[in-house]
Amino acid sequence: MAQLDESLLSDLPPFSRLSTGQIREILDQASPKRYDAETEIFREGYEADRFYLLLDGHLRVVRTTEDGEQIIALHIPPGQLFGIAPALQRDTYPATAFTASESLALSWPVRLWEPFVQAYPGFATETYKTLGLRLDEMQTRITELATQAVERRVAAALLRLVRQSGSEVDGGVEVAFPITRKHISEMTGTTLHTVSRLLSAWEKVGTVKSARKRIVVTNAHHLSTLSGTEC
Amino acid sequence: MAQLDESLLSDLPPFSRLSTGQIREILDQASPKRYDAETEIFREGYEADRFYLLLDGHLRVVRTTEDGEQIIALHIPPGQLFGIAPALQRDTYPATAFTASESLALSWPVRLWEPFVQAYPGFATETYKTLGLRLDEMQTRITELATQAVERRVAAALLRLVRQSGSEVDGGVEVAFPITRKHISEMTGTTLHTVSRLLSAWEKVGTVKSARKRIVVTNAHHLSTLSGTEC
DNA sequence: AGAGAACTTTGACACACCACAAACTCAACA
Protein backbone atom coordinates (compact mmCIF):
# COMPACT_ATOMS: atom_id res chain seq x y z
CA MET A 1 0.00 0.00 0.00
CA ALA A 2 1.32 3.41 -0.94
CA GLN A 3 2.21 5.61 1.98
CA LEU A 4 -0.18 8.42 2.73
CA ASP A 5 1.06 11.95 2.47
CA GLU A 6 1.21 14.07 5.62
CA SER A 7 -0.34 17.04 3.88
CA LEU A 8 -3.62 15.14 3.88
CA LEU A 9 -4.13 15.92 7.54
CA SER A 10 -1.99 18.90 8.34
CA ASP A 11 -4.64 21.47 7.44
CA LEU A 12 -7.56 19.76 9.15
CA PRO A 13 -8.65 21.16 12.52
CA PRO A 14 -8.31 17.98 14.59
CA PHE A 15 -4.69 17.63 13.50
CA SER A 16 -3.61 21.16 12.76
CA ARG A 17 -1.67 21.66 15.96
CA LEU A 18 0.41 18.52 15.53
CA SER A 19 3.95 18.06 14.34
CA THR A 20 4.64 16.17 11.12
CA GLY A 21 6.02 13.37 13.24
CA GLN A 22 2.77 13.00 15.11
CA ILE A 23 0.76 13.14 11.89
CA ARG A 24 3.02 10.44 10.50
CA GLU A 25 2.18 8.21 13.50
CA ILE A 26 -1.51 8.77 13.00
CA LEU A 27 -1.39 8.07 9.28
CA ASP A 28 0.61 4.90 9.76
CA GLN A 29 -2.21 3.48 11.82
CA ALA A 30 -4.96 4.53 9.42
CA SER A 31 -6.69 2.35 6.87
CA PRO A 32 -7.62 4.26 3.74
CA LYS A 33 -10.54 3.09 1.66
CA ARG A 34 -12.37 4.22 -1.44
CA TYR A 35 -16.15 3.90 -1.67
CA ASP A 36 -18.42 4.03 -4.70
CA ALA A 37 -21.34 6.44 -4.67
CA GLU A 38 -24.42 5.29 -2.74
CA THR A 39 -22.47 2.78 -0.68
CA GLU A 40 -22.98 2.02 2.98
CA ILE A 41 -19.97 2.68 5.22
CA PHE A 42 -21.46 1.61 8.52
CA ARG A 43 -24.91 0.80 9.75
CA GLU A 44 -27.13 2.06 12.57
CA GLY A 45 -27.12 -0.20 15.61
CA TYR A 46 -24.05 -2.15 14.62
CA GLU A 47 -20.93 -2.39 16.72
CA ALA A 48 -18.97 0.82 16.44
CA ASP A 49 -15.56 -0.72 15.85
CA ARG A 50 -13.93 2.08 13.88
CA PHE A 51 -13.99 5.86 13.60
CA TYR A 52 -13.45 7.72 10.34
CA LEU A 53 -12.17 10.80 8.60
CA LEU A 54 -13.65 11.80 5.26
CA LEU A 55 -10.89 12.90 2.90
CA ASP A 56 -12.91 13.31 -0.25
CA GLY A 57 -16.54 12.99 -1.31
CA HIS A 58 -19.75 13.53 0.60
CA LEU A 59 -21.79 11.47 3.02
CA ARG A 60 -25.38 11.26 4.10
CA VAL A 61 -26.04 10.15 7.67
CA VAL A 62 -29.42 8.46 7.79
CA ARG A 63 -31.88 7.08 10.30
CA THR A 64 -34.55 4.59 9.35
CA THR A 65 -37.92 4.34 11.10
CA GLU A 66 -39.60 1.03 11.93
CA ASP A 67 -41.90 1.51 8.96
CA GLY A 68 -39.01 1.89 6.54
CA GLU A 69 -38.98 5.63 6.09
CA GLN A 70 -35.58 7.25 6.00
CA ILE A 71 -34.68 10.62 7.36
CA ILE A 72 -31.35 12.32 6.73
CA ALA A 73 -29.77 13.46 9.97
CA LEU A 74 -26.87 15.36 8.42
CA HIS A 75 -24.45 15.63 5.52
CA ILE A 76 -20.72 15.31 6.00
CA PRO A 77 -18.29 17.32 3.88
CA PRO A 78 -14.62 16.40 3.28
CA GLY A 79 -12.26 17.02 6.17
CA GLN A 80 -14.63 15.98 8.93
CA LEU A 81 -14.46 13.14 11.37
CA PHE A 82 -17.49 10.87 11.38
CA GLY A 83 -18.63 7.67 13.01
CA ILE A 84 -17.30 9.12 16.24
CA ALA A 85 -19.52 7.06 18.49
CA PRO A 86 -16.58 6.48 20.85
CA ALA A 87 -16.46 10.20 21.62
CA LEU A 88 -19.87 9.75 23.22
CA GLN A 89 -19.09 6.46 24.94
CA ARG A 90 -21.37 4.58 22.59
CA ASP A 91 -20.59 1.11 21.41
CA THR A 92 -22.98 1.12 18.47
CA TYR A 93 -23.39 3.61 15.63
CA PRO A 94 -26.44 5.81 16.13
CA ALA A 95 -27.13 6.11 12.39
CA THR A 96 -26.16 4.70 9.01
CA ALA A 97 -23.62 6.43 6.76
CA PHE A 98 -23.96 6.36 2.97
CA THR A 99 -21.72 7.94 0.40
CA ALA A 100 -23.53 10.55 -1.70
CA SER A 101 -20.72 10.56 -4.22
CA GLU A 102 -17.55 8.55 -4.69
CA SER A 103 -15.58 9.03 -1.52
CA LEU A 104 -12.29 8.41 0.21
CA ALA A 105 -12.01 7.91 3.94
CA LEU A 106 -9.46 6.96 6.53
CA SER A 107 -10.43 4.90 9.52
CA TRP A 108 -8.95 3.73 12.80
CA PRO A 109 -10.02 1.06 15.28
CA VAL A 110 -11.86 2.50 18.29
CA ARG A 111 -9.22 1.30 20.71
CA LEU A 112 -7.05 4.12 19.34
CA TRP A 113 -9.57 6.78 20.30
CA GLU A 114 -8.43 7.18 23.89
CA PRO A 115 -4.72 7.19 23.00
CA PHE A 116 -5.39 9.84 20.34
CA VAL A 117 -7.25 12.02 22.82
CA GLN A 118 -4.45 11.61 25.36
CA ALA A 119 -1.51 12.01 23.04
CA TYR A 120 -2.56 14.67 20.58
CA PRO A 121 -3.35 18.13 21.88
CA GLY A 122 -6.33 19.69 20.19
CA PHE A 123 -7.70 16.42 18.90
CA ALA A 124 -10.40 16.10 21.55
CA THR A 125 -11.05 19.82 21.61
CA GLU A 126 -11.67 20.04 17.90
CA THR A 127 -13.75 16.91 17.86
CA TYR A 128 -16.08 18.18 20.53
CA LYS A 129 -16.30 21.50 18.77
CA THR A 130 -17.71 19.89 15.62
CA LEU A 131 -19.95 17.77 17.81
CA GLY A 132 -21.25 20.98 19.34
CA LEU A 133 -21.94 22.41 15.91
CA ARG A 134 -23.84 19.32 14.90
CA LEU A 135 -25.90 19.41 18.05
CA ASP A 136 -26.67 23.02 17.31
CA GLU A 137 -27.79 22.21 13.80
CA MET A 138 -30.01 19.45 15.12
CA GLN A 139 -31.68 21.83 17.55
CA THR A 140 -32.28 24.27 14.75
CA ARG A 141 -33.86 21.55 12.67
CA ILE A 142 -36.12 20.48 15.52
CA THR A 143 -37.26 24.05 15.88
CA GLU A 144 -37.92 24.32 12.17
CA LEU A 145 -39.80 21.04 11.98
CA ALA A 146 -41.89 22.03 14.97
CA THR A 147 -42.78 25.54 13.97
CA GLN A 148 -42.25 26.27 10.29
CA ALA A 149 -44.20 25.52 7.14
CA VAL A 150 -42.77 23.22 4.50
CA GLU A 151 -41.68 25.98 2.16
CA ARG A 152 -39.55 27.61 4.86
CA ARG A 153 -38.00 24.31 5.85
CA VAL A 154 -37.04 23.37 2.31
CA ALA A 155 -35.62 26.82 1.67
CA ALA A 156 -33.57 26.61 4.86
CA ALA A 157 -32.34 23.11 4.05
CA LEU A 158 -31.25 24.15 0.59
CA LEU A 159 -29.40 27.14 1.98
CA ARG A 160 -27.59 24.96 4.49
CA LEU A 161 -26.61 22.59 1.72
CA VAL A 162 -25.01 25.22 -0.46
CA ARG A 163 -23.38 26.91 2.52
CA GLN A 164 -21.83 23.73 3.87
CA SER A 165 -21.13 21.99 0.59
CA GLY A 166 -21.65 24.44 -2.21
CA SER A 167 -19.39 24.88 -5.22
CA GLU A 168 -19.34 28.08 -7.22
CA VAL A 169 -20.61 27.77 -10.76
CA ASP A 170 -21.48 30.50 -13.22
CA GLY A 171 -24.67 32.13 -12.13
CA GLY A 172 -24.84 30.65 -8.65
CA VAL A 173 -23.79 28.01 -6.17
CA GLU A 174 -24.36 24.34 -6.79
CA VAL A 175 -24.87 21.57 -4.28
CA ALA A 176 -21.59 19.71 -4.53
CA PHE A 177 -22.99 16.21 -4.69
CA PRO A 178 -25.85 14.41 -6.43
CA ILE A 179 -29.11 14.97 -4.64
CA THR A 180 -32.68 14.08 -5.52
CA ARG A 181 -36.07 15.51 -4.60
CA LYS A 182 -36.51 12.43 -2.46
CA HIS A 183 -33.37 13.23 -0.49
CA ILE A 184 -34.50 16.77 0.16
CA SER A 185 -37.86 15.52 1.33
CA GLU A 186 -36.05 13.18 3.72
CA MET A 187 -34.15 16.13 5.15
CA THR A 188 -37.23 18.26 5.66
CA GLY A 189 -39.96 15.85 6.62
CA THR A 190 -42.12 16.22 3.55
CA THR A 191 -42.72 14.35 0.28
CA LEU A 192 -40.77 14.37 -2.95
CA HIS A 193 -43.90 15.70 -4.66
CA THR A 194 -44.05 18.81 -2.53
CA VAL A 195 -40.31 19.40 -2.99
CA SER A 196 -40.71 19.05 -6.73
CA ARG A 197 -43.54 21.58 -6.75
CA LEU A 198 -41.49 24.05 -4.70
CA LEU A 199 -38.41 23.71 -6.90
CA SER A 200 -40.53 24.14 -10.02
CA ALA A 201 -42.06 27.29 -8.60
CA TRP A 202 -38.66 28.64 -7.59
CA GLU A 203 -37.20 27.84 -10.98
CA LYS A 204 -39.98 29.89 -12.59
CA VAL A 205 -38.97 32.98 -10.61
CA GLY A 206 -35.24 32.43 -11.13
CA THR A 207 -34.30 31.42 -7.60
CA VAL A 208 -32.86 28.03 -8.52
CA LYS A 209 -31.93 26.04 -11.59
CA SER A 210 -32.19 22.31 -11.33
CA ALA A 211 -31.61 19.22 -13.35
CA ARG A 212 -31.72 15.54 -12.51
CA LYS A 213 -29.80 15.12 -9.25
CA ARG A 214 -28.33 18.61 -9.50
CA ILE A 215 -29.46 21.87 -7.95
CA VAL A 216 -27.99 25.33 -8.45
CA VAL A 217 -29.08 28.19 -6.24
CA THR A 218 -29.09 31.31 -8.40
CA ASN A 219 -30.70 33.69 -5.91
CA ALA A 220 -29.65 32.82 -2.40
CA HIS A 221 -31.12 36.06 -1.13
CA HIS A 222 -34.59 35.06 -2.22
CA LEU A 223 -34.19 31.72 -0.50
CA SER A 224 -33.12 33.28 2.76
CA THR A 225 -36.13 35.55 2.59
CA LEU A 226 -38.34 32.51 2.18
CA SER A 227 -36.58 30.69 5.01
CA GLY A 228 -37.32 33.60 7.31
CA THR A 229 -33.67 33.77 8.35
CA GLU A 230 -33.33 37.48 7.86
CA CYS A 231 -36.47 39.07 9.21
CA MET B 1 -22.89 29.42 54.20
CA ALA B 2 -23.47 25.91 55.47
CA GLN B 3 -21.08 23.33 54.13
CA LEU B 4 -22.45 20.97 51.53
CA ASP B 5 -22.57 17.31 52.33
CA GLU B 6 -20.44 14.94 50.29
CA SER B 7 -23.26 12.48 49.89
CA LEU B 8 -24.89 14.95 47.52
CA LEU B 9 -22.50 13.97 44.78
CA SER B 10 -21.16 10.57 45.65
CA ASP B 11 -23.93 8.66 43.90
CA LEU B 12 -24.04 10.74 40.72
CA PRO B 13 -22.34 9.27 37.64
CA PRO B 14 -19.91 12.12 36.93
CA PHE B 15 -18.52 11.86 40.44
CA SER B 16 -19.12 8.28 41.44
CA ARG B 17 -15.56 7.14 40.88
CA LEU B 18 -14.05 9.83 43.06
CA SER B 19 -12.76 9.73 46.61
CA THR B 20 -14.50 11.73 49.33
CA GLY B 21 -11.48 14.03 49.35
CA GLN B 22 -11.91 14.83 45.70
CA ILE B 23 -15.64 15.36 46.13
CA ARG B 24 -14.86 17.72 49.00
CA GLU B 25 -12.60 19.77 46.69
CA ILE B 26 -15.33 19.97 44.09
CA LEU B 27 -18.01 20.96 46.56
CA ASP B 28 -15.83 23.64 48.11
CA GLN B 29 -15.64 25.38 44.75
CA ALA B 30 -19.35 25.10 44.01
CA SER B 31 -21.97 27.79 44.46
CA PRO B 32 -25.32 26.37 45.49
CA LYS B 33 -28.47 28.26 44.62
CA ARG B 34 -32.20 27.82 45.02
CA TYR B 35 -34.58 28.87 42.26
CA ASP B 36 -38.33 29.45 42.36
CA ALA B 37 -40.50 27.64 39.85
CA GLU B 38 -40.64 29.19 36.37
CA THR B 39 -37.39 31.06 36.85
CA GLU B 40 -34.70 31.58 34.24
CA ILE B 41 -31.28 30.13 35.13
CA PHE B 42 -29.40 31.17 32.01
CA ARG B 43 -30.36 32.51 28.62
CA GLU B 44 -29.73 31.44 25.07
CA GLY B 45 -26.96 33.36 23.37
CA TYR B 46 -25.51 34.78 26.56
CA GLU B 47 -21.96 34.24 27.71
CA ALA B 48 -21.60 30.75 29.12
CA ASP B 49 -19.71 31.66 32.27
CA ARG B 50 -20.81 28.79 34.50
CA PHE B 51 -21.79 25.14 34.27
CA TYR B 52 -24.34 23.52 36.55
CA LEU B 53 -25.52 20.43 38.34
CA LEU B 54 -29.18 20.03 39.16
CA LEU B 55 -29.59 18.63 42.68
CA ASP B 56 -33.34 18.91 43.02
CA GLY B 57 -36.28 20.00 40.89
CA HIS B 58 -36.82 19.92 37.15
CA LEU B 59 -35.77 22.11 34.26
CA ARG B 60 -37.03 22.90 30.81
CA VAL B 61 -34.45 23.78 28.17
CA VAL B 62 -36.06 26.05 25.64
CA ARG B 63 -35.32 27.64 22.29
CA THR B 64 -37.17 30.68 21.04
CA THR B 65 -37.75 31.39 17.36
CA GLU B 66 -37.49 34.88 15.84
CA ASP B 67 -41.27 35.12 15.83
CA GLY B 68 -41.49 34.42 19.56
CA GLU B 69 -42.55 30.80 19.52
CA GLN B 70 -40.91 28.58 22.06
CA ILE B 71 -39.97 24.99 21.63
CA ILE B 72 -38.78 22.77 24.44
CA ALA B 73 -35.53 21.04 23.56
CA LEU B 74 -35.36 18.77 26.59
CA HIS B 75 -36.20 18.33 30.25
CA ILE B 76 -33.53 17.88 32.88
CA PRO B 77 -34.10 15.64 35.90
CA PRO B 78 -32.20 15.89 39.21
CA GLY B 79 -28.65 14.56 39.18
CA GLN B 80 -27.72 15.78 35.73
CA LEU B 81 -25.18 18.32 34.63
CA PHE B 82 -26.55 21.12 32.46
CA GLY B 83 -25.36 24.29 30.83
CA ILE B 84 -22.31 22.33 29.74
CA ALA B 85 -21.50 24.57 26.81
CA PRO B 86 -17.79 24.37 27.68
CA ALA B 87 -17.83 20.64 26.95
CA LEU B 88 -18.53 21.58 23.35
CA GLN B 89 -16.12 24.50 23.20
CA ARG B 90 -18.96 26.97 23.06
CA ASP B 91 -18.76 30.35 24.72
CA THR B 92 -22.50 31.04 24.70
CA TYR B 93 -25.41 28.93 25.90
CA PRO B 94 -27.28 27.32 23.02
CA ALA B 95 -30.66 27.49 24.79
CA THR B 96 -32.44 28.99 27.76
CA ALA B 97 -32.99 27.03 30.96
CA PHE B 98 -36.11 27.51 33.07
CA THR B 99 -37.09 25.78 36.26
CA ALA B 100 -40.30 23.79 35.93
CA SER B 101 -40.58 23.47 39.69
CA GLU B 102 -38.68 24.89 42.62
CA SER B 103 -35.10 23.73 42.14
CA LEU B 104 -31.66 23.54 43.67
CA ALA B 105 -28.50 23.62 41.61
CA LEU B 106 -24.76 23.84 42.09
CA SER B 107 -22.62 25.76 39.66
CA TRP B 108 -18.97 26.33 38.88
CA PRO B 109 -17.19 28.93 36.75
CA VAL B 110 -16.23 27.58 33.31
CA ARG B 111 -12.55 28.03 33.99
CA LEU B 112 -12.83 25.01 36.26
CA TRP B 113 -14.11 22.79 33.45
CA GLU B 114 -10.70 21.86 32.06
CA PRO B 115 -9.18 21.23 35.50
CA PHE B 116 -12.13 19.00 36.39
CA VAL B 117 -11.72 16.99 33.19
CA GLN B 118 -8.00 16.63 33.84
CA ALA B 119 -8.11 15.90 37.53
CA TYR B 120 -11.15 13.71 37.98
CA PRO B 121 -11.27 10.37 36.22
CA GLY B 122 -14.67 9.56 34.83
CA PHE B 123 -15.88 13.12 34.88
CA ALA B 124 -15.37 13.72 31.16
CA THR B 125 -16.42 10.20 30.27
CA GLU B 126 -19.72 10.43 32.09
CA THR B 127 -20.42 13.89 30.80
CA TYR B 128 -19.98 12.85 27.20
CA LYS B 129 -22.12 9.81 27.80
CA THR B 130 -25.09 11.93 28.82
CA LEU B 131 -24.34 14.23 25.91
CA GLY B 132 -24.54 11.19 23.67
CA LEU B 133 -27.89 10.24 25.15
CA ARG B 134 -29.24 13.72 24.58
CA LEU B 135 -28.03 13.69 21.00
CA ASP B 136 -29.78 10.40 20.55
CA GLU B 137 -33.01 11.73 21.92
CA MET B 138 -32.80 14.72 19.64
CA GLN B 139 -32.36 12.50 16.61
CA THR B 140 -35.37 10.49 17.66
CA ARG B 141 -37.41 13.64 17.97
CA ILE B 142 -36.33 14.85 14.55
CA THR B 143 -37.42 11.54 13.11
CA GLU B 144 -40.75 11.77 14.87
CA LEU B 145 -41.40 15.33 13.83
CA ALA B 146 -40.49 14.51 10.27
CA THR B 147 -42.49 11.34 9.84
CA GLN B 148 -45.18 10.90 12.45
CA ALA B 149 -48.66 12.30 12.94
CA VAL B 150 -49.44 14.52 15.90
CA GLU B 151 -51.14 11.83 17.97
CA ARG B 152 -48.07 9.59 17.81
CA ARG B 153 -45.74 12.42 18.69
CA VAL B 154 -47.75 13.49 21.71
CA ALA B 155 -48.05 9.89 22.90
CA ALA B 156 -44.29 9.41 22.53
CA ALA B 157 -43.53 12.68 24.32
CA LEU B 158 -45.77 11.77 27.22
CA LEU B 159 -44.14 8.36 27.52
CA ARG B 160 -40.70 9.92 27.57
CA LEU B 161 -41.81 12.30 30.28
CA VAL B 162 -43.06 9.63 32.63
CA ARG B 163 -40.07 7.38 31.89
CA GLN B 164 -37.49 10.07 32.54
CA SER B 165 -39.28 11.93 35.29
CA GLY B 166 -42.25 9.91 36.42
CA SER B 167 -43.30 9.31 39.97
CA GLU B 168 -45.45 6.35 40.96
CA VAL B 169 -48.90 7.23 42.18
CA ASP B 170 -51.86 4.99 42.81
CA GLY B 171 -53.23 3.88 39.50
CA GLY B 172 -50.36 5.02 37.35
CA VAL B 173 -47.30 7.19 36.86
CA GLU B 174 -47.41 10.94 37.14
CA VAL B 175 -45.23 13.51 35.46
CA ALA B 176 -43.10 14.71 38.35
CA PHE B 177 -43.38 18.44 37.70
CA PRO B 178 -46.11 20.91 36.70
CA ILE B 179 -46.77 20.80 33.00
CA THR B 180 -49.43 22.46 30.86
CA ARG B 181 -51.02 21.61 27.50
CA LYS B 182 -49.03 24.50 26.13
CA HIS B 183 -45.76 22.93 27.27
CA ILE B 184 -46.63 19.64 25.65
CA SER B 185 -47.51 21.41 22.44
CA GLU B 186 -44.11 23.12 22.57
CA MET B 187 -42.42 19.74 22.88
CA THR B 188 -44.28 18.20 19.97
CA GLY B 189 -44.71 21.00 17.47
CA THR B 190 -48.47 21.33 17.68
CA THR B 191 -50.99 23.60 19.41
CA LEU B 192 -52.33 23.48 22.94
CA HIS B 193 -55.80 22.94 21.48
CA THR B 194 -54.84 19.74 19.74
CA VAL B 195 -53.06 18.48 22.86
CA SER B 196 -56.13 19.23 24.93
CA ARG B 197 -58.34 17.31 22.52
CA LEU B 198 -56.00 14.32 22.57
CA LEU B 199 -55.79 14.25 26.36
CA SER B 200 -59.58 14.52 26.63
CA ALA B 201 -59.99 11.60 24.26
CA TRP B 202 -57.42 9.54 26.16
CA GLU B 203 -59.03 10.38 29.46
CA LYS B 204 -62.33 9.05 28.12
CA VAL B 205 -60.80 5.65 27.37
CA GLY B 206 -58.85 5.53 30.64
CA THR B 207 -55.35 6.03 29.28
CA VAL B 208 -54.55 9.14 31.29
CA LYS B 209 -55.99 11.20 34.09
CA SER B 210 -55.24 14.87 34.07
CA ALA B 211 -55.86 17.95 36.08
CA ARG B 212 -54.59 21.46 35.80
CA LYS B 213 -50.82 21.24 35.31
CA ARG B 214 -50.79 17.58 36.30
CA ILE B 215 -50.88 14.46 34.15
CA VAL B 216 -51.06 10.84 35.28
CA VAL B 217 -50.55 8.04 32.78
CA THR B 218 -52.81 5.20 33.83
CA ASN B 219 -52.31 2.95 30.82
CA ALA B 220 -48.77 3.24 29.51
CA HIS B 221 -49.29 0.25 27.28
CA HIS B 222 -52.02 2.00 25.33
CA LEU B 223 -49.81 5.04 24.90
CA SER B 224 -46.93 2.99 23.57
CA THR B 225 -49.30 1.37 21.11
CA LEU B 226 -50.36 4.81 19.93
CA SER B 227 -46.76 5.97 19.71
CA GLY B 228 -45.95 3.07 17.42
CA THR B 229 -43.00 2.12 19.62
CA GLU B 230 -43.89 -1.52 19.88
CA CYS B 231 -45.04 -2.68 16.43
C1' DA C 1 -30.18 1.96 -30.68
C1' DG C 2 -33.53 0.18 -27.69
C1' DA C 3 -35.32 -1.17 -23.19
C1' DG C 4 -35.68 -0.39 -18.70
C1' DA C 5 -35.02 1.92 -14.51
C1' DA C 6 -34.62 5.98 -11.97
C1' DC C 7 -35.96 10.50 -11.42
C1' DT C 8 -39.19 14.32 -12.13
C1' DT C 9 -43.46 16.79 -13.01
C1' DT C 10 -48.25 17.84 -12.65
C1' DG C 11 -53.11 17.19 -11.58
C1' DA C 12 -57.13 16.09 -8.59
C1' DC C 13 -58.80 15.23 -4.22
C1' DA C 14 -59.18 14.44 0.77
C1' DC C 15 -58.39 15.30 5.42
C1' DA C 16 -55.55 16.15 9.56
C1' DC C 17 -54.57 19.88 11.78
C1' DC C 18 -54.38 24.85 12.74
C1' DA C 19 -56.64 29.33 13.45
C1' DC C 20 -60.21 31.65 15.40
C1' DA C 21 -63.61 32.05 18.91
C1' DA C 22 -65.99 31.57 23.11
C1' DA C 23 -67.15 29.56 27.36
C1' DC C 24 -65.81 27.09 31.42
C1' DT C 25 -62.96 25.83 35.69
C1' DC C 26 -59.84 26.45 39.06
C1' DA C 27 -56.25 28.77 41.88
C1' DA C 28 -54.33 32.75 43.94
C1' DC C 29 -54.69 36.93 45.96
C1' DA C 30 -56.90 40.86 48.12
Add this chain to the structure above:
DNA sequence: TGTTGAGTTTGTGGTGTGTCAAAGTTCTCT
Protein backbone atom coordinates in the same frame (compact mmCIF):
# COMPACT_ATOMS: atom_id res chain seq x y z
C1' DT D 1 -65.54 35.73 49.52
C1' DG D 2 -65.26 38.00 45.45
C1' DT D 3 -62.23 39.06 41.53
C1' DT D 4 -58.87 38.25 38.25
C1' DG D 5 -55.96 35.68 35.42
C1' DA D 6 -54.17 31.41 33.99
C1' DG D 7 -55.21 27.15 32.25
C1' DT D 8 -58.53 24.13 29.85
C1' DT D 9 -62.26 22.54 26.85
C1' DT D 10 -64.99 22.42 22.85
C1' DG D 11 -67.01 24.04 18.44
C1' DT D 12 -66.62 25.63 13.53
C1' DG D 13 -64.44 26.37 9.37
C1' DG D 14 -60.43 26.84 6.17
C1' DT D 15 -56.25 25.17 4.10
C1' DG D 16 -51.59 23.37 3.53
C1' DT D 17 -49.84 19.38 2.39
C1' DG D 18 -50.09 14.38 1.88
C1' DT D 19 -52.02 10.64 -1.07
C1' DC D 20 -53.12 8.65 -5.27
C1' DA D 21 -52.41 8.58 -10.08
C1' DA D 22 -50.30 9.03 -14.45
C1' DA D 23 -47.27 10.77 -17.79
C1' DG D 24 -42.92 12.88 -19.06
C1' DT D 25 -37.78 12.99 -19.06
C1' DT D 26 -33.16 11.49 -18.68
C1' DC D 27 -29.85 8.35 -17.53
C1' DT D 28 -27.68 3.52 -17.88
C1' DC D 29 -26.93 -0.82 -19.43
C1' DT D 30 -26.98 -4.25 -23.05
